[in-house]
Amino acid sequence: MQTYVIPFNKPFIAGRELEHITEAVAAGKLSGNGAFTKRCQVWFEERYGFGKCLLTTSCTDALEMAAMLTGVGPGDEVIMPSYTFVSTALAFVRQGAKIVFADSGARHPNLDASRLEELVTERTKVIVPVHYAGCACDMDAIMGIADRHGLKVVEDAAQAVDSWHVGKDGKKRALGSIGHLGCFSFHETKNIIAGEGGMLAVNDPSLARRAEIIWEKGTNRAEFFRGEVNKYGWVDIGSSFLPSELTAAFLWGQLEHLDAIQAKRKRLWELYREELSGAPRDDFALPEIPPWATNNAHCFYLVCRDLDTRTRLIARLKAQGILAVFHYLPLHSSPFFADKHDGRALPNCDRYADTLVRLPLYYELGEDDVRRICRIVLE
């Protein structure tokens, strides 16, 4: 395998992650739902105004919990973008729901909210907006459609920690706090990492009790330990969604430095934009931030003119030891789903799959590195 002078991503230690792990061992608790788990959960609830937060072993697991909590099953339809990671769809497929894939917007990989309502049928139960690159979907439009049709909204905020939506009412709301449920990732490629990890924010209070039960393997164990019931047992579906205290202790070490991490990433992101904004725009376009969104500097991407331009750009960077990567293969035409798709063309999704490229962006990346990458891009 080639090693890169500048990899696409690099996990990092922000501060006292390893001390916290040692502390968890000393405290005699390494399984899930311990002191560090609770500390992380409360931190998110207080800082971002989320409902009840539950750490999970991955964002996939948070999405699976959300799928269970929405109550979808065979015959129900769930609308989501095709331009997303496979987990967004997998979680709902596992509950037996039918996925209806939406196209991306013409100017942003996020789902095109202006064409969302035409996908709603009598069987639609859930909309899953994915905040691509941490950039808010048009949540005013999406929540409006959900309200009109009585749908649940599950925000896939995997990339969207510390990012916001400013509504028409002027209110600034954290992404993941707007829908009934919000799902986050702490995978090593995210702004805040725990190796693998995730979190479910349960913003609809009527779902909170069941969320905790599903999280604890379908048992009312958490209520038992709080003294609310006098024995615990199997009461519902569920799984082992909770991560160990190793994971939570590491995550806490990151959360203690979130502001510094975000400041550093935003500086690098702005530097990319400055260095590239003078370039002629026929070869590639820079990321756009819609007026209702903030930028959490999760990802700096370019939308190339065509597949060939992207292929050449990635090859040129690779020749200099720099790894830039593309994603996603459209889910609607994947080997698993192609014969289940209703045949609609999703041209914007296909275009982003062919032309979007992500440049290196991680905590320990240097400003000189960014300038060097930009010089190669501009050549």
Added chain:
Amino acid sequence: MQTYVIPFNKPFIAGRELEHITEAVAAGKLSGNGAFTKRCQVWFEERYGFGKCLLTTSCTDALEMAAMLTGVGPGDEVIMPSYTFVSTALAFVRQGAKIVFADSGARHPNLDASRLEELVTERTKVIVPVHYAGCACDMDAIMGIADRHGLKVVEDAAQAVDSWHVGKDGKKRALGSIGHLGCFSFHETKNIIAGEGGMLAVNDPSLARRAEIIWEKGTNRAEFFRGEVNKYGWVDIGSSFLPSELTAAFLWGQLEHLDAIQAKRKRLWELYREELSGAPRDDFALPEIPPWATNNAHCFYLVCRDLDTRTRLIARLKAQGILAVFHYLPLHSSPFFADKHDGRALPNCDRYADTLVRLPLYYELGEDDVRRICRIVLE
């Protein structure tokens, strides 16, 4: 919450766990399927003769993968003991299968293999023997029934790391290597720990390729990185079953000391038996190891005469600052399952649920602690 002089369990650092985590960070890989994951997997394959091993975030997740790989769905029946942890059942319920609960044996909590075949119907697809306390089920009988009826066998070896079955053919086989699939736990209460964690052993080679795909969120990503396919995408169901390198690095630190850990646990277990074996046997019975099984010292339990005797014993230990615990509430009569059960009485299961008590047993427990606990038990 009360703190105990002698807790029931205590997680421990066996050696270089934290160094390994630091090394994983330095190597630039904290997400799943990295160097430590591969090292752990190969170690298990070579030491115990397992088929392809895949680390998971929990034994629940390993069981879910197994349930997917057996291909069970609505209308199919899966036989397992009622006296087990809820995850054994949950994983198969999630695939839509019907659970048929078997009773425990008269002299051992493991399922009564002599009465297993009468539960097999035309719809039976899978048998799930659970090796309680790490002690082998009668695998000759179980594999024979599976062979006769064309059933898959998923060993729930959550407690059964480093334990063996000696067949009628004289062959000694590691638990988890005998069925088509074997599932392990590295939860902090187990012999070898990673906080939360598990592993699937895929002993049936025809299931290995699909296992890897299901593990990697339904994608053929692993094949892509080995250069076997030239792009990867969504090809199957699956989930994010793989743990982070944080978890794998910690686990590797434990595996390096497995022999020492096992020697220590066996010494403590034998000490319990020696100290208690002279006691009059009308109040409680000691654990029995069937002739085909070995003892991996996962758990030292007593089977009390009745519920009242157990309640008094637990209270007496608690008064001295010692935590002894019972489990499991029978799954067949749980709030979730009671109305789905076929009404058969499972008297041995009910008896163990009422009378079995587990005494403290962990790596850092002292021999003096064991003697002290035994004195209180004998009083």
